[in-house]
Amino acid sequence: MAERTTMHDRRRLEASADEAAPVELSTAPADAAGSLGVLAAPRRVRARSGAFPDAASHRRYWIVLTVLAVLAAGAALGLLAIGNPMPVGSRGFWLIAEMRATSLVVMAVVATCQAVATITFQTVTNNRIITPSIMGFESLYTVIQTAAVYTLGVAGVVALQGPGQFLGQVAAMVGLSVLLYGWLLRGRYANIQVMLLVGIIMGGGLGAISTFMQRLLSPSEFDVLSARLFGSVTNASAEYLPFAIPLMIVATTLIWLNARTLNVIAMGRDVCINVGVDHGRQTIYSLVLVSVLMAVSTALVGPMTFFGFLVATLTYQLAGTHDHRRLLPIGALTGFVVLAGAYFVMNHVFYAQGVVSIIIELVGGTVFLVVIMRKGRL
Amino acid sequence: MITIDAVRKEYRSQTGTVQIGPVTTEIPSSGVTALVGPNGAGKSTLLTMVGRLLGIDEGAIEVAGYDIASTASKDLAKILSVLRQENHFITRLTVRQLVGFGRFPYSKGRLTRLDEQKISEAIDFLNLDDLEDRYLDQLSGGQRQRAYVAMVLAQDTEYVLLDEPLNNLDMRHSVQMLGRLRDAARELGRTVVVVLHDINFAAHYADHIIAMKDGEVVEAGPVARIMDGEVLSRVFDTPVQVIDGPTGPLAVYY
Numbered sequence: 001m002a003e004r005t006t007m008h009d010r011r012r013l014e015a016s017a018d019e020a021a022p023v024e025l026s027t028a029p030a031d032a033a034g035s036l037g038v039l040a041a042p043r044r045v046r047a048r049s050g051a052f053p054d055a056a057s058h059r060r061y062w063i064v065l066t067v068l069a070v071l072a073a074g075a076a077l078g079l080l081a082i083g084n085p086m087p088v089g090s091r092g093f094w095l096i097a098e099m100r101a102t103s104l105v106v107m108a109v110v111a112t113c114q115a116v117a118t119i120t121f122q123t124v125t126n127n128r129i130i131t132p133s134i135m136g137f138e139s140l141y142t143v144i145q146t147a148a149v150y151t152l153g154v155a156g157v158v159a160l161q162g163p164g165q166f167l168g169q170v171a172a173m174v175g176l177s178v179l180l181y182g183w184l185l186r187g188r189y190a191n192i193q194v195m196l197l198v199g200i201i202m203g204g205g206l207g208a209i210s211t212f213m214q215r216l217l218s219p220s221e222f223d224v225l226s227a228r229l230f231g232s233v234t235n236a237s238a239e240y241l242p243f244a245i246p247l248m249i250v251a252t253t254l255i256w257l258n259a260r261t262l263n264v265i266a267m268g269r270d271v272c273i274n275v276g277v278d279h280g281r282q283t284i285y286s287l288v289l290v291s292v293l294m295a296v297s298t299a300l301v302g303p304m305t306f307f308g309f310l311v312a313t314l315t316y317q318l319a320g321t322h323d324h325r326r327l328l329p330i331g332a333l334t335g336f337v338v339l340a341g342a343y344f345v346m347n348h349v350f351y352a353q354g355v356v357s358i359i360i361e362l363v364g365g366t367v368f369l370v371v372i373m374r375k376g377r378l
Numbered sequence: 379m380i381t382i383d384a385v386r387k388e389y390r391s392q393t394g395t396v397q398i399g400p401v402t403t404e405i406p407s408s409g410v411t412a413l414v415g416p417n418g419a420g421k422s423t424l425l426t427m428v429g430r431l432l433g434i435d436e437g438a439i440e441v442a443g444y445d446i447a448s449t450a451s452k453d454l455a456k457i458l459s460v461l462r463q464e465n466h467f468i469t470r471l472t473v474r475q476l477v478g479f480g481r482f483p484y485s486k487g488r489l490t491r492l493d494e495q496k497i498s499e500a501i502d503f504l505n506l507d508d509l510e511d512r513y514l515d516q517l518s519g520g521q522r523q524r525a526y527v528a529m530v531l532a533q534d535t536e537y538v539l540l541d542e543p544l545n546n547l548d549m550r551h552s553v554q555m556l557g558r559l560r561d562a563a564r565e566l567g568r569t570v571v572v573v574l575h576d577i578n579f580a581a582h583y584a585d586h587i588i589a590m591k592d593g594e595v596v597e598a599g600p601v602a603r604i605m606d607g608e609v610l611s612r613v614f615d616t617p618v619q620v621i622d623g624p625t626g627p628l629a630v631y632y
Contacts, residue, residue, distance in 0.1 A: 049478030049489055049497050053511055128468050260487030266469045267479060270431055270462050275482040275533070276455030322469040 051323030061326060064318050068333040075340035076104050082348050104340065106236040106300060109248050111311070111335030113297035116252050117290045118308030119315060119331050123266045123324070124286045125192055128316070131309040135180070135199035137173050137294045138303035139206035142229055144169055149225045150213040157224055166240045166299055170247070173295035174288070181287045185280065192283070229302060230357055233343065236300045244296050251292040252328075259324035262286065266322065304357065310364035311335040317371055338364070380405035380428060380537065380571070385437035387423060398423050398593040400437060405571055407442075407536075409585035410556075410563050413573045414604075416614055419590040421573045422463065422541050428571070429460025429539045441537055455483035459530040460539040473517070473525045474510040477501055480532030500532035504558060519546035524555065531562065538562070540572045544579065556583040577614075577629045581605050589613040605629065 052058040080100050086092035121132040148156030159165070180202070184195040214222060228235060236244075255262070264277050265286070272279040297304065315331040342356045342363070386399035398420040405411045405428075413421040426432040428439055430446045439446045441458050459480070477500055481493040489497075501510050504524045514522055523546050530538055543559070544552045560583050562568045574580045580587055580601075587604040589597040591613050597604055604610070605627040610618035618631045 049474045049481075049494060053472045053475065122468075126468055263469075263487060264479065264482055266467060268465070268467045270460075270465070271467070271479065273431055273451060274429070274455065274460050274530070275479060276450075276452030277482070278451060322471055322475065 051321045051326050057320050060320060061330075064320075065330060065333070068318075068330065068337055071337045072333055072340065075337060075344050078344050078348070079104060079340060082344075102238045102241070103233050103236075103343075105241060105245075106233050107339045107343070108336055109241070109244050110233070110297045110301050110304065110307075111339050112252060112332040113248055113293040114304060114308035115311045115315065115331035115335035116255055116328055117293035117297070118312040119324070119327055120255055120262065120286050121290045122312055123262050124283050124290070125196060126266070126268055127196075128313070130196065131305065131312075132290050132294045133298075133303065133305045133308060134203055135177060135196075135291075135294075136203040136206060137177070137291070137298050138305060139203040139210070140173050140176055141169065141298045141303060142210045143206045144172065145228050146210040146213045146225060149217060149221050154221055154224050157228060161237065163239055163243055167243055169299040170243075170292075170295040173298065174291050177291035177295075178288055181284050181291075185284055185287075232356065233301055233339075235302050240300055244300050247292060247296045251289045251296075252332075255286065255289050256325070256328060258282075258286065259328065262324040263322060266324075304360075306361045306364055307335070307339070307357075310360070310368060311338060313368055313371065314338075379407045379440075379442065380569070381438075381440040382424070382428065383438045383440070385424075385427060385439060386435050387427060387432070388435055396593070401590075401593075401595050402437075403588060403595045403598050405569070405588070406586060407569050408563060408567050410560055410570045410572065410583055411586040411588060412580035412584035413571065413588050413590060414575075414577055414580050414613070415590035415596075420593040421590050423593075424590065425539050425541050425571065425573055426460070426462065429458065430454065431460060431462065452483060455533070455535070457535055458537040458539065459533040459535040461526055461530045461541060461543070463541045463545055465526055470513055470515065472511055472513055473506055473528070474501065476514060476525055477510075477528045477532045480529040480534075483533060496534060497532050500528040503531060503562070504528045505554070520548060520551050523547060524551070527555065527559075536567070537569045538571070540570070542573050542575065544574065544576070552579065559583070577605075577610065577618075581627055581629065582625060591615075601627075 048054075052061065080097045081088060081093075084093055084096050084100075086096060117132050122128050122130065145157075145160065148160050150156070152159055160169070177199075180195065180199060184198060185192065214225065217225065261277055261282055264272055264275060265279070265282055269279045272282070311331055311334050314334050315327055318334060319327050319330040321327065338360065339356075342359045346356050346359055382401050382403050382405075384400045384402050386397065386401075388398075389396040401420075401424060413425060415421050423432065427434050428441065428446070430451065434447070441454070444454065444457065446454060446458075474497060477497045478489060478493070480500065481489060481496060485493050498507075501507055504527060506521070506524055506528055509517065509521060509525075514525065517525065523543065527540065527543055530540070538559075540559070543555055547555055556572075556579060559570050559572065563570045563585075572584070574584075581604075584601060586599065587597075587601055588595055589604055589609070596613055597609055605620050607618055607620045610620065610629055610631075614631070616631055618629050620627050620629055622628070
């Protein structure tokens with residue numbers, strides 16, 4: 001801890017040493033810069049310019065974070081222990097809990113992927129009413145699944161299972177989006193709005209192809225397929241996790257390390273360039289990481305259209321800051337609480353497993369509307 | 379010194395091609411330089427090209443000897459700051475947090491004590507100290523405009539480019555804003571370049587005026603030379619008389 005502090009201090013010192021350069025570089029003499037201070041000497045204890053404007057909102061942030069962590073732990077424990085037929089602590093209890101734990105890990109991966117990806121995507125596109133799902137990830141997933149069943153019949157679903165196939169789907173989704181970003185965000189008429197529009201239209205086109213193929217399926221094949229097309233944690237197999245978890249960790253860490261730059265990207269292109277952030281490059285970099293996260297989540301459990309959007313919207317309300325270093329942890333925790341909470345309710349209150357995406361959309365949509373109505377802003 | 383050398387930029391619009399330039403001119407160091415001219419003359423375009431927010435098709439721009447196309451953007455951010463007319467973003471920030479972004483070129487988001495001090499200075503310089511904890515969406519257009527200017531002043535750059543900083547400001551705040559910018563130029567040795575619509579504001583507060591028309595610089599020089607009935611009539615395509623007012627020359631055009 002002590003070593004970390006000194007390192008931090010040294011970095012700060014270096015930062016202030018950097019600062020000396022432009023002062024020398026400018027023609028403004030040092031004492032002139034000082035006179036600005038004399039001209040308007042601070043008269044009182046000043047507020048802070050960091051993530052939180054005052055101590056109260058800082059305290060509120062930690063309370064929210066703690067409450068979310070407790071809720072997450074509670075939901076996880078509830079899913080592990082409640083309805084377990086064996087007595088707590090016995091060998092049989094742990095065996096059953098271990099099987100359920102896989103689902104919890106999948107939920108954690110999906111929640112983190114969706115939350116981090118959606119918040120980053122909304123920041124980069126400067127738009128809080130869209131979600132990366134619309135950029136063709138889910139349509140591509142649907143097309144791949146449908147095409148497999150269309151060509152191979154029911155065996156197609158089985159043919160798409162396995163680590164190799166999982167990685168193949170992730171690669172296809174990342175490849176498609178990187179192609180789209182590379183093509184539309186570079187060059188002379190680079191424009192993020194055009195990219196979004198093309199993404200949505202492409203998603204629509206892919207969706208139409210899927211619908212067409214689905215029309216030609218036999219009812220039994222369609223039944224098997226439609227189970228795969230609802231986002232569900234039970235779609236995931238434990239054998240994907242050794243690939244999904246490292247991908248999630250790497251992409252999340254890279255976004256986390258870039259969080260301070262994301263704060264600037266949220267201010268738009270002009271402010272970015274003004275303070276020396278390469279807006280074009282940072283946008284593409286962030287979007288590629290977003291596409292990795294979305295691809296992992298979608299290939300793991302299937303489409304979760306509304307989930308990321310809901311979590312991001314709740315996160316902005318809960319965190320009360322613009323700083324992505326604070327937003328992202330709240331986002332991941334909120335995602336897990338929503339997902340695990342929904343499973344808990346469906347499994348233990350309504351005894352209706354497998355329709356969790358429905359409750360997420362129902363409850364999520366309601367919460368979203370209430371928040372918007374009460375706060376009047378996103 | 380900002381050197382603009384044969385800079386050209388072409389736009390395609392519905393009515394055909396709009397061309398800015400070739401513009402060759404110099405903006406002297408320290409002092410306030412005003413860019414004036416009729417609508418569509420290319421003032422804002424030229425300013426945003428100098429501020430590297432807009433690419434140039436041909437020619438070169440040098441700021442303090444650094445070519446803006448080849449110098450790293452993060453280094454330029456410590457020499458040159460630029461503010462556009464319209465600023466919209468989704469983030470909800472307080473005035474102080476916004477001004478803090480001006481320190482990004484130095485601290486990369488890890489604000490030091492020196493940063494906090496510079497932020498306080500910039501806020502006080504624009505008389506925003508009572509508003510620093512307010513969120514931007516709680517402010518009037520004029521207060522917000524001042525907060526944006528405080529952000530670029532906190533960036534502590536020798537060159538400050540502002541596109542119509544009087545936008546949304548009433549008479550009193552317009553006078554205060556230009557007064558503060560002139561102070562920044564005189565007392566702190568900054569070079570301030572502003573796009574202004576009101577020629578009389580330019581005449582009173584600027585040291586140099588660059589007059590543009592149809593994408594070209596038609597006149598450039600000290601205020602006394604531009605504040606001439608014949609010159610202004612030619613630039614603005616409307617009869618202008620210059621009379622001696624109580625505080626200097628006044629253009630009368632109505």
